[in-house]
Amino acid sequence: MATISTPPMYADMPLATLPTPQFETGETDPFTIEASHMALSHNSFIRGFNSIYQQAPRVQSVDKADFVGYCLAWHDCVDTHHHYEEIELFPNINKACGRTDLMSTAVNEHAFHGGMERMKAYLQHEGANFKADELIAILDSFKDALHSHLKAEPPSIVALRQYSTAQRPIDILGIADAAGKKQVNLSFVFNVLPVFLLNMETAEFEGGMWHDVFPPFKGVAKWILTKAVPAWHSGRWRFVSCSAEGKVKQLAV
Template sequence: MSPTSDPYSLIPVPPPSPDDQHDNAEALYIDMILIHNVLIVGFNSIAVNAPLVRPGDEYAFAGYSLACTELVHTHHDGEESILFPFLQTKLDMSHNQEQHEAFGSGMAAFETYMRSVQSKTETYNKEKVQKLLNDFADILVQHLHDEISTITPEKLRTVDQAGFAKALKDHEAYAKSHPGLFTIFPFVMVHHDHKATPNWPPIPAPLRWFARNIAGLRHPSYWKFAPYKFNGDVQVYAS
């Protein structure tokens, strides 16, 4: 996938501070940038590949696209139920929550159509996919960029740090307790540039092995649309 063909720009990732200066505030800030970039890479991949889907690959492409929106739901639900309520005690999170609502109906329409393609109750139409994607992704990607400015390390360091540490643990537990082991988990792995940031996501070695070798086996046809293989190599669907 050529970078010049991608409709949405990624969020710049700052270099990490030395370990003795790397605190919870910086960790969350960088983690948020990286997971937001995973989503943006996903939207770019859907946009680029939508016109290229070959006959017989419509079901797989629909499943791939729905894995992307499933990650959006899990990510934003965790923010709204755990992180934002805590941060709201010190910072203004209202604009982030308003933006969440702004793209909701458009993304729901996209999901409804993709489920219809999966069930073969509607025929795959590349123009319809592109329009439905643009209707929500334009707003959502802008939100993903905007949100980062509200959670800079400087701002996060102004909140109660004991409460912040607890909120981060609760958020991590939330993410682990939700389904998506064979959809969200592999989606993250094949939409992140592991050569640029090799130690992300910060998960234990056995779980990283599972992610690279097992998680993608449930729906192998989905991941041929992703920009990276599970070993980190670049791939192109249409090549």
């Protein structure tokens, strides 16, 4: 693969990763745990965004088709996540809490998807002929709104514990698990999931406290999802920010 210089290590820029509520507070109640899982997921989206932003100016013509596939997979990963929040997770949270509006702010913050759709449309139209400065300009148009939303959502999950009582307990982990499972189908596993799992840094993040904890895959299942599955469309996944072992790696370009 042609490169213009030695590829750098991935760095958390232009968007900073998020601390987990559990790391910050030491609390281990279900709402803090679920909010922490959400923060870890959001960090994967952030590292995916950053890896696109950092590599777009460096990618060579021969690699552009694969890079476009990677960018579109990132778009679909975030889009699918928010789609299921809106149709599964948030409505079921509202129902469990006996409210109709608790998550309305989070839904309204999804307005940045307009910028994401411009990114998708641009890459689908231009394909391997995309121009780095044009792609970066689109990313710049929604990056702050994206980051603000990803940062705000975990604390809003922690705050839900005030609605859980002995008379009306809220199984936030069960609600989230059920919503998450509905995202998964065969196409998602092979065409989208690698961009999520391989932008998940767990080896050193927060002292490694989440390594082999989240995502909750171990042994053969972890090997299949992080090494075997990415063999499909492998050209795309070389642009990820992390290794299958959850370590930040040298970028592809």
